[in-house]
Amino acid sequence: MTDAPLPYLIRGSGPGLLLAHGAGGGAVSNWTPILDGLAEHFTVVAPDYPGSGDSPRATEPLQLESLADDLVATAVAAGLDEFAIAGYSLGTAVATTAAVRHPDRVRRLALIAGLTHADPWLSQAIRTWQVLFDGDPVPLGHFSLLMAASPDALAEGVTDELAATVGNSLAPGAPEQFDLVSRVDIRPLLPRVTAPTLVLATGQDSLTQPHFSRALAEGIPDAKLVELAAGHNVFIEAGPELLAALLEFLPEPA
Structure with missing residues (x-):
């Protein structure tokens, strides 16, 4: 994969917002609980990784840098020149990588239930x-x-x-997406993030535990950390609180 747009859904109008879903999920299965609320304020572009939604499964191991580039290429193909990115779970690593590789396009960064690397x-x-x-x-x-x-x-x-x-x-491409999670390590990228960043920790998360979000907030310059009382399935358990936190942070000051 090299800068190839992914299948995506697009909703709403306003400033651009690119969504990066989690492993085993997809644009619809992850983001639906808050999608309409986001689309009231943004032009939302939500791609599907290979093996999710209408995107064919990968025939080779997924690579983080290529997936991040493809995510950005999707936003550009959808008509967004500059945009915020909100990433969930694996999507936080994809979004962070995209922000470092494309700082001219990524205006803001929101990292939900994130990870820095695959710990034991x-x-x-x-x-x-x-x-x-x-x-x-x-x-x-x-x-x-x-x-x-x-x-x-x-x-x-x-x-x-x-x-x-x-x-x-679970998405058909979950095995390839989980394999990518097992190889992720974005710790060296964190000091290179220049976009204003919000880190949303899920305080009752058994999968990407809160220590990951603290590491993201500590590693990214001037990042803001907010904790939500939810498990990894934050869209279901704390959807209104998640949406409110994103709508407070993502719009740029007039």
Whole structure:
């Protein structure tokens, strides 16, 4: 992949906002809970990585720099010359890389439930997903919920029916996207970010734990850190709070 636009959806009008989704998700499955709220204020472009949505699966391992360039190429192809980027989970690494590689285009950066690298806990979670992916969707869904939901969200228990639904909802390209997560290390890039940055930590996150967000905020010059009371599935557990934080930060001062 070299600067090739990805399949995308576009909504709304106003200043440009590019969305970078998480591994195993997609433009629709990740961003839908807050998409309409964002589109009231921005021209929102939400691409799908290879293997998500209508984007064909990759035939070679995904590379972070190429994916970041393709994300930017998608925004440009959609008519955005300059834009903010909001990234979620793996998308925080993609968005940060894009901001460093394309500082002339990226005006603001919002990093949600982010990561800096694959530590031993995250690496083990990825290996478990990869082992479960081609099997029964019920254990796959149970494990996905264990990683994505906060303890409060799991308080009433999870049925096998719900677990199967979750297991079947992962993008076909999840294995390649999880593999990319296992190789991510953006720590050397953080001091090179020049765009104003908001880091949104998910305080009850078992997957990309809050220490990652603290490291992002400490490593990126002048970054602002805000913690939301949610697990990794922040769009469902704290959607209104997430949307409010983004709408407060993303518009540039008049």
